[in-house]
Amino acid sequence: MSQEKIIEVKNLSKKFGSFTAVDNISFDVYKGEIFGFLGANGAGKTTAMKMLIGISRPTSGEVTVAGYDVKTAAEMVKKSIGYMSQRFSMYDDLTIKENITFFGGIYGLSRNKIKEKTAQLVSELGLEDAVDKLVGDLPLGWKQKLSFSVALLHEPKIVFLDEPTGGVDPITRRQFWEMIYAEAHKGTTIFVTTHYMDEAEYCDRVSIMVEGHIEALDTPKNLKQQFNVESMNDVFLKLARNVE
Amino acid sequence: MRTILFIIQKEFRQIFRNKAMLPIIFVLPFIQLLILSNAASFEVKNIQFSYIDNDHSAASRELISKFQSSDYFKIIGNFESKKEANLQMEKGKVDVILEIPNHFERNLLTEKKTTLSVSINAIDGAAAGVENVYITQIIASFNQKIQSELYQYNDNSFVQPQNIVTIPSFWYNNTLNYKTLMVPGILVLLVTMLTLFLSAMNIVREKEIGTLEQINVTPIKKHQFIIGKLFPFWVLGLMILTVGLLIARIVFNIPILGNIGLIYLFTSVYLLVILGIGLFISNYTETQQQAMFIAWFFTVIFILMSGLFTPIESMPTWAQQLTLFNPIRYFVEIIRMVMLKGATFSDISRPFFIIAIYAFIINGFAVWSYKKTN
Numbered sequence: 001m002s003q004e005k006i007i008e009v010k011n012l013s014k015k016f017g018s019f020t021a022v023d024n025i026s027f028d029v030y031k032g033e034i035f036g037f038l039g040a041n042g043a044g045k046t047t048a049m050k051m052l053i054g055i056s057r058p059t060s061g062e063v064t065v066a067g068y069d070v071k072t073a074a075e076m077v078k079k080s081i082g083y084m085s086q087r088f089s090m091y092d093d094l095t096i097k098e099n100i101t102f103f104g105g106i107y108g109l110s111r112n113k114i115k116e117k118t119a120q121l122v123s124e125l126g127l128e129d130a131v132d133k134l135v136g137d138l139p140l141g142w143k144q145k146l147s148f149s150v151a152l153l154h155e156p157k158i159v160f161l162d163e164p165t166g167g168v169d170p171i172t173r174r175q176f177w178e179m180i181y182a183e184a185h186k187g188t189t190i191f192v193t194t195h196y197m198d199e200a201e202y203c204d205r206v207s208i209m210v211e212g213h214i215e216a217l218d219t220p221k222n223l224k225q226q227f228n229v230e231s232m233n234d235v236f237l238k239l240a241r242n243v244e
Numbered sequence: 245m246r247t248i249l250f251i252i253q254k255e256f257r258q259i260f261r262n263k264a265m266l267p268i269i270f271v272l273p274f275i276q277l278l279i280l281s282n283a284a285s286f287e288v289k290n291i292q293f294s295y296i297d298n299d300h301s302a303a304s305r306e307l308i309s310k311f312q313s314s315d316y317f318k319i320i321g322n323f324e325s326k327k328e329a330n331l332q333m334e335k336g337k338v339d340v341i342l343e344i345p346n347h348f349e350r351n352l353l354t355e356k357k358t359t360l361s362v363s364i365n366a367i368d369g370a371a372a373g374v375e376n377v378y379i380t381q382i383i384a385s386f387n388q389k390i391q392s393e394l395y396q397y398n399d400n401s402f403v404q405p406q407n408i409v410t411i412p413s414f415w416y417n418n419t420l421n422y423k424t425l426m427v428p429g430i431l432v433l434l435v436t437m438l439t440l441f442l443s444a445m446n447i448v449r450e451k452e453i454g455t456l457e458q459i460n461v462t463p464i465k466k467h468q469f470i471i472g473k474l475f476p477f478w479v480l481g482l483m484i485l486t487v488g489l490l491i492a493r494i495v496f497n498i499p500i501l502g503n504i505g506l507i508y509l510f511t512s513v514y515l516l517v518i519l520g521i522g523l524f525i526s527n528y529t530e531t532q533q534q535a536m537f538i539a540w541f542f543t544v545i546f547i548l549m550s551g552l553f554t555p556i557e558s559m560p561t562w563a564q565q566l567t568l569f570n571p572i573r574y575f576v577e578i579i580r581m582v583m584l585k586g587a588t589f590s591d592i593s594r595p596f597f598i599i600a601i602y603a604f605i606i607n608g609f610a611v612w613s614y615k616k617t618n
């Protein structure tokens with residue numbers, strides 16, 4: 001893996017009134033890695049991610065993504081990234097094809113390119129028969145795979161996934177991670193949050209966030225060694241206990 | 245530009261996929277025009293009419309008999325003095341007092357002109373306006389040379405309205421057919437409300453379902469999003485106008501005396517104001533419910549102060565000045581002028597430019613308040 005930094009975060013904080021959701025965090029993400037961003041409910045993962053992708057203004061701190069300062073060049077950052085939100089956010093009242101056309105279109109893809117991408121994407125997902133179905137009628141697992149693919153339409157350098165596998169069965173989760181691997185293999189940097197500790201094992205490096213702070217950051221292997229436990233789940237539990 | 249087209253395409257797909265949309269465009273205008281134009285009729289009957297005849301001449305008796313033979317007036321008697329009559333008006337027993345001066349007949353014959361004094365109970369401004377028209381018409385049909393001095397009883401005192409001429413909005417509607425007057429106005433409400441509500445709710449809905457956030461992480465430009473989002477509703481507004489005009493013409497037989505192109509020209513600029521307000525509302529609300537409340541708040545005020553139901557001339561001065569900020573007021577004024585009076589562009593140029601400036605300002609604010617980053 002390269003040591004080229006693609007995301008640099010320095011002393012980043014976000015306050016909502018007197019409540020500090022993200023408290024002075026600093027970390028780097030390297031090009032091409034799968035970076036797991038872990039934390040319990042309400043730890044501040046989504047809040048931090050929104051600042052990295054330029055839709056939420058930091059209270060303080062510096063963020064550089066793909067070489068651009070989020071504060072001054074948010075629109076350049078947006079060209080370089082894909083984002084899959086924690087909430088499913090495609091149009092339920094549009095078909096698969098129409099959704100792809102729309103998102104491809106606003107990312108500036110040509111009509112031909114969109115056609116090509118649509119064909120490629122539906123065949124990869126095995127959705128050939130469903131292209132003209134409303135997205136609202138799809139099962140959740142399909143929807144999530146679809147949003148992942150749509151987030152990659154414009155071939156971004158980095159893709160941000162906020163709990164991409166929330167609420168789906170283990171088999172679908174497995175398939176989803178295969179898609180993530182395949183994408184990482186192409187050189188795309190993956191920044192992913194999750195609640196599932198087994199998924200943490202799939203990441204190159206993970207950070208564990210507790211109440212707005214980053215309490216640990218390393219490879220799963222090193223973390224398990226450091227805490228002298230067998231699984232990432234135990235690492236997580238130990239950390240949570242330390243904080244209490 | 246291409247980006248904008250993609251948004252417009254998506255928006256039209258969603259609008260017409262929505263099963264409620266076609267009835268909203270075609271059925272709603274019809275029902276609303278039908279019900280409101282009948283219900284909101286200003287026809288005032290059984291006006292309690294009294295008079296003071298200081299002349300006791302053939303002419304004065306003939307004038308009074310004109311009122312007697314009218315369906316609208318109910319003669320409740322004559323008074324000996326103005327004081328007595330005013331007392332009855334204060335009690336609410338009479339709506340109108342007509343005072344015929346001494347030498348009414350003689351002045352009419354020798355000097356070819358005379359004055360009458362008319363007092364109207366203007367507690368109900370709308371009714372007073374209508375009564376004023378009736379009275380003026382009856383007097384005019386009796387003799388063109390009579391000048392009537394109008395007094396309104398309001399807030400426990402008699403005041404002479406600044407505007408002695410009859411409320412102008414009634415002038416050109418010779419037959420006093422209220423449907424003719426109401427239908428164009430209701431058409432204005434329809435176009436305004438539908439475009440305002442649909443546009444404001446549409447953008448907030450994207451906030452609610454999270455797609456707006458998804459759009460905000462794309463490199464799309466603010467103006468591309470806003471134009472793409474609002475253009476379909478601009479088209480929708482013009483479609484509703486068209487449907488409404490057709491219904492007005494075919495079903496209600498409302499004349500369109502002026503150039504219909506003027507109505508479209510004005511409406512296309514007017515809709516920018518309304519869409520700007522819609523965008524503005526959606527920028528400051530998080531849920532469709534909130535957007536709905538705020539949109540209602542504005543429409544109710546705008547409608548009540550539009551001169552549609554209460555003539556602007558019979559509002560207190562401060563309220564009259566407030567109506568200058570009300571876009572609906574200008575639309576009501578213009579659509580009536582063009583449809584019923586055959587106004588030309590130079591007649592409507594002032595309100596037209598006011599609305600154009602309005603559109604600039606409101607959209608400036610709306611674009612400024614739309615934020616891709618929170």
Ligand SMILES: Nc1ncnc2c1ncn2[C@@H]1O[C@H](COP(=O)(O)OP(=O)(O)OP(=O)(O)O)[C@@H](O)[C@H]1O
Pocket residue numbers: 016021039040041042043044045046047048086
């Ligand atoms: N707009 C906001 N205003 C006020 N508080 C907020 C806002 N957004 C988030 N918070 C608070 O900040 C904290 C962190 O929220 P965040 O959504 O970042 O957590 P998370 O780690 O993503 O949790 P989850 O795993 O449940 O998604 C929570 O306590 C949340 O209530």
Ligand SMILES: [Mg+2]
Pocket residue numbers: 045046047086162
């Ligand atoms: Mg979250």
